[in-house]
Amino acid sequence: MIELDRITKSYGPIEVLHGIDARVDEGEVFAIIGPNGAGKTTLFKVMTGESLANAGTVRFDGQDVTRMPPHLRIRAGMGRTFQVARVFNPLTALDNVVTAIEARKRAQGRTDHAWWAIRPSAPTRDEAMGLLEGVTLAGKAKMQAADLSHGDRKRLELAVTLAGRPRVLMMDEPTAGMSPVDREQVSHLIRRVMKPETEGGLSAPGQKLTVIMTEHDMSVIFGLASRIMVMNQGKRIALGPVEDIRNDPHVREVYLGKEDQHEELDA
Numbered sequence: 001m002i003e004l005d006r007i008t009k010s011y012g013p014i015e016v017l018h019g020i021d022a023r024v025d026e027g028e029v030f031a032i033i034g035p036n037g038a039g040k041t042t043l044f045k046v047m048t049g050e051s052l053a054n055a056g057t058v059r060f061d062g063q064d065v066t067r068m069p070p071h072l073r074i075r076a077g078m079g080r081t082f083q084v085a086r087v088f089n090p091l092t093a094l095d096n097v098v099t100a101i102e103a104r105k106r107a108q109g110r111t112d113h114a115w116w117a118i119r120p121s122a123p124t125r126d127e128a129m130g131l132l133e134g135v136t137l138a139g140k141a142k143m144q145a146a147d148l149s150h151g152d153r154k155r156l157e158l159a160v161t162l163a164g165r166p167r168v169l170m171m172d173e174p175t176a177g178m179s180p181v182d183r184e185q186v187s188h189l190i191r192r193v194m195k196p197e198t199e200g201g202l203s204a205p206g207q208k209l210t211v212i213m214t215e216h217d218m219s220v221i222f223g224l225a226s227r228i229m230v231m232n233q234g235k236r237i238a239l240g241p242v243e244d245i246r247n248d249p250h251v252r253e254v255y256l257g258k259e260d261q262h263e264e265l266d267a
């Protein structure tokens, strides 16, 4: 689904990504971890198009997107959420999702909502309410986004992103700044996002969503990821299934040098 081929990125004279290779398969939850400054966010930005690689190739479903701007990557099916949720503050939760659905329909050239209309069409509204229910925000549909809590804003952002029907969902630290209870809820939500609607999940029928996430919370990672890539100082130091990473001596030594993180690995 996503292929990274020898990605190199420099900020001025300082090279922060040194030839990263990775391949993310359809339908997996792929986590990128590493200590602060390892280059996770930079790699993430290279995938989303916010930053351009100095060398190397990013492919999405076989298509070279290395130089493609972010909005076209989103339109192609690469959705993303941010460390700090980005939603339209003056709009209600419902209107945020309606706007995203309308944007998707317009991009597909099949909007059912005239630009001068004040209210969304019934199908758009129903779809938006369904997404808000999915992220447990239906009761706050009429609230202005600016008035929502941090956790609710993250949930709203997820609903907005899902409204674009992405094939790959890229989440930069989805539980950043959350309480343990909220973190568990977000993990639960990501599991639901991966499941098809027919099984009580949030994925459109026939869709096999792929999730790529960076995260600092090991319990979230170990509970969700199918494979993990570990980065350190701009290099990939390990990539493999969760159990292999937990037991990798190099990972334990280089990245998880701190005792408390060893405990998390062993938990």
Ligand SMILES: Nc1ncnc2c1ncn2[C@@H]1O[C@H](COP(=O)(O)OP(=O)(O)OP(=O)(O)O)[C@@H](O)[C@H]1O
Binding pocket: 011, 016, 034, 035, 036, 037, 038, 039, 040, 041, 042, 043
């Ligand atoms: N815009 C920038 N200009 C210059 N240097 C940058 C810029 N953004 C990041 N860096 C540097 O690139 C390196 C990698 O940073 P990056 O934010 O990708 O790491 P990270 O693994 O995401 O860290 P964290 O876990 O703290 O978010 C760091 O040394 C950082 O200081």
